[in-house]
Amino acid sequence: MSSTPSTDLDPEGIDWSAPAQPPEGPPEKKPERKIGSLEILAGLLVLLVVFRGPLSELVSGPALQTWTTVFVSVLVQAAPFLAFGVALSAVIAVYVPRSFWAKALPSHPALAVPTASLAGVVLPGCECGSVPIAGSLIRRGVTPAAALAFLLAAPAINPIVLTATVIAFPGRPEMAVARGVASLVVAVLIGWLWLRLGKTEWIRLPHRPELDDLSQARAFWAACRHDVLHAGGFLVIGAAAAATINVVVPEAWLTGLAANEVLAILALAVLAVLLSICSEADAFVAASLSQFSLTSRLVFLVVGPMVDLKLISMQTGVFGRRFASRFAPATFVVAVLVATLFGAVLL
Amino acid sequence: MNRLTQGVILLLFGGAILRASFTDLYLRYVKEGLRPFLIATGVLLVAAAVMTIWYSWRFPAEHDDDGHGHSEHGPGVGWLLILPVLGLLLVAPPALGSYAANQAGSVAAAPVGDSDYPPLPEGSTVELSLIDYASRALFDEGKSLTGRDLKLTGFITTAPDGAPMLARMVLSCCAADGRPIKLGLTGRAPIDVPADTWVQVTGVYTGQRGKDPVNNVDVAFLEVKSWQEVPQPKQPYA
Numbered sequence: 010m011s012s013t014p015s016t017d018l019d020p021e022g023i024d025w026s027a028p029a030q031p032p033e034g035p036p037e038k039k040p041e042r043k044i045g046s047l048e049i050l051a052g053l054l055v056l057l058v059v060f061r062g063p064l065s066e067l068v069s070g071p072a073l074q075t076w077t078t079v080f081v082s083v084l085v086q087a088a089p090f091l092a093f094g095v096a097l098s099a100v101i102a103v104y105v106p107r108s109f110w111a112k113a114l115p116s117h118p119a120l121a122v123p124t125a126s127l128a129g130v131v132l133p134g135c136e137c138g139s140v141p142i143a144g145s146l147i148r149r150g151v152t153p154a155a156a157l158a159f160l161l162a163a164p165a166i167n168p169i170v171l172t173a174t175v176i177a178f179p180g181r182p183e184m185a186v187a188r189g190v191a192s193l194v195v196a197v198l199i200g201w202l203w204l205r206l207g208k209t210e211w212i213r214l215p216h217r218p219e220l221d222d223l224s225q226a227r228a229f230w231a232a233c234r235h236d237v238l239h240a241g242g243f244l245v246i247g248a249a250a251a252a253t254i255n256v257v258v259p260e261a262w263l264t265g266l267a268a269n270e271v272l273a274i275l276a277l278a279v280l281a282v283l284l285s286i287c288s289e290a291d292a293f294v295a296a297s298l299s300q301f302s303l304t305s306r307l308v309f310l311v312v313g314p315m316v317d318l319k320l321i322s323m324q325t326g327v328f329g330r331r332f333a334s335r336f337a338p339a340t341f342v343v344a345v346l347v348a349t350l351f352g353a354v355l356l
Numbered sequence: 357m358n359r360l361t362q363g364v365i366l367l368l369f370g371g372a373i374l375r376a377s378f379t380d381l382y383l384r385y386v387k388e389g390l391r392p393f394l395i396a397t398g399v400l401l402v403a404a405a406v407m408t409i410w411y412s413w414r415f416p417a418e419h420d421d422d423g424h425g426h427s428e429h430g431p432g433v434g435w436l437l438i439l440p441v442l443g444l445l446l447v448a449p450p451a452l453g454s455y456a457a458n459q460a461g462s463v464a465a466a467p468v469g470d471s472d473y474p475p476l477p478e479g480s481t482v483e484l485s486l487i488d489y490a491s492r493a494l495f496d497e498g499k500s501l502t503g504r505d506l507k508l509t510g511f512i513t514t515a516p517d518g519a520p521m522l523a524r525m526v527l528s529c530c531a532a533d534g535r536p537i538k539l540g541l542t543g544r545a546p547i548d549v550p551a552d553t554w555v556q557v558t559g560v561y562t563g564q565r566g567k568d569p570v571n572n573v574d575v576a577f578l579e580v581k582s583w584q585e586v587p588q589p590k591q592p593y594a
Contacts, residue, residue, distance in 0.1 A: 045358060045361070046357045046358055046361040047358065047360050047364065049361075050361050050364060053438065061446050071454075071455035072455065074449055074450065074455070075452060075455050077443060077447060077449035078384070078385065078450065078451065078456075078531055079532050080440075081443040082385030082386060082531035083532045084440040085382060085385045085386050085390075085394070085530065086385070086529060088373055088397050089390065089393035089394060091397075092401065093397075096400060227411060227415075230404055230407040231408075233404045234359075234404050234405075234407075237366060237369075237404065237434075237437075238366070238431040239431045241369070242431065242436045245433075245436040245439055246436065249439075255532060264572065286529075286532060287530070287532075287533075291533075294528070294535075299571075300572065326433060
């Protein structure tokens with residue numbers, strides 16, 4: 010078993026064996042337990058089916074019903090992207106040899122960052138898929154700065170999202186251009202910032218013995234299973250938060266803020282974080298916020314795919330809390346500043 | 357959570373998505389175009405579930421505590437995937453309706469490029485979407501609408517002043533970004549059904565305008581000649 014992390018694979022000293030699991034526990038036989046998780050699950054399901062009536066009754070108020078609809082729809086919409094991201098990240102983790110990344114990316118980290126950001130162009134997806142992929146890349150020896158730049162760039166600059174932006178702002182193609190360039194710049198800046206200030210011990214990738222010593226097919230399915238449950242669980246938390254914001258923040262509150270440019274920019278930046286809309290849809294929402302200036306709407310489009318509630322939740326799950334609590338605020342600040350600058354120049 | 361339990365949860369999640377995409381349930385939450393991807397997702401999840409269950413039978417002893425080795429954020433969080441399963445299989449919440457329509461401001465119908473609006477198709481009454489009507493009414497002064505009987509389908513929502521409005525939710529991606537398109541109603545056929553009732557309205561163009569109180573966007577009006585209750589369309593969003 011290669012579960013003791015070998016130092017040559019993690020040159021930057023990432024904490025691979027994040028807490029608790031003893032590296033090489035003796036193969037102890039666990040005593041037969043009477044009530045395991047499977048029994049709990051079965052009991053839970055029986056209870057849910059039995060109390061289905063009262064349960065539906067419970068969510069029949071208009072506000073709760075809207076909440077449930079939005080919650081379910083965020084998950085249904087995100088599920089294909091999650092599945093795609095998980096499958097791709099399992100392929101990276103299991104089938105793509107480490108040597109590939111050494112060849113594909115410039116060896117100097119400062120150059121690897123922009124290369125990885127640009128690589129985001131070819132990944133048509135939204136942000137839910139890119140978190141497990143970035144985790145996988147780091148696991149496979151890609152320098153964290155480059156993987157993080159990829160994480161930020163991929164959901165914002167891929168062709169589907171930019172096309173959606175062009176369609177959402179008819180007659181204003183400069184909006185899509187500004188969005189693409191500003192997002193790319195933010196991703197590269199954050200990557201470089203990570204090189205200067207980032208500490209790799211902030212990242213805690215969970216130890217994954219199953220990736221090392223199983224047959225490839227088993228490792229692939231084990232990675233899929235783990236990532237769906239892990240990233241999917243955090244997606245559920247994010248979806249619940251987004252649904253709550255969607256229901257409790259009436260839009261009328263926002264209208265008052267639109268008149269002041271600085272307030273408008275801050276309001277839409279915060280709104281992008283709270284609403285957690287998929288990057289393929291946020292352009293249409295931005296288009297409908299027509300009382301706001303174009304610059305503030307650009308901020309909305311640049312911040313949204315990089316920092317939002319469901320992303321923070323997923324990043325906390327995949328990279329650890331110490332990482333997410335630093336990465337998300339830093340990204341937020343840089344994204345707001347860069348997008349405001351580009352908005353002032355280009356729009 | 358042991359591997360078998362994880363497999364069962366994956367199976368439930370994948371099964372719930374497959375069921376929603378093989379019935380019309382998914383149309384309440386996302387657009388029709390997502391269907392093939394939903395089916396592929398469901399198949400992948402079910403495959404992952406089957407492989408997980410198969411391996412946990414075939415190789416029962418190995419790594420059975422995978423997941424417990426994580427910090428407190430381990431796949432224990434995977435239990436939460438029960439919630440969407442519950443939402444899709446047991447509760448199946450309805451499509452967005454008047455509550456959501458009242459919370460958000462009306463979509464600002466955009467003019468269709470620089471060209472003129474194409475004339476409406478021939479016929480005594482013409483079926484028209486709310487968005488198309490609003491766009492022609494607001495940006496073309498209803499030139500292409502005058503003199504025609506128009507048929508529009510939407511649900512009833514109540515404006516803050518108590519007057520009924522005809523509304524439809526517009527999705528760009530999923531119900532989370534759903535926004536209403538609202539039309540004011542005038543004319544001699546008062547619509548006195550409760551909010552969220554779906555109606556088909558026959559009417560004519562009127563020059564009357566209003567403002568959506570939520571976001572101050574112009575709202576077009578329709579002069580109602582007659583109306584009838586209809587069942588909710590298969591595709592509830594515009």
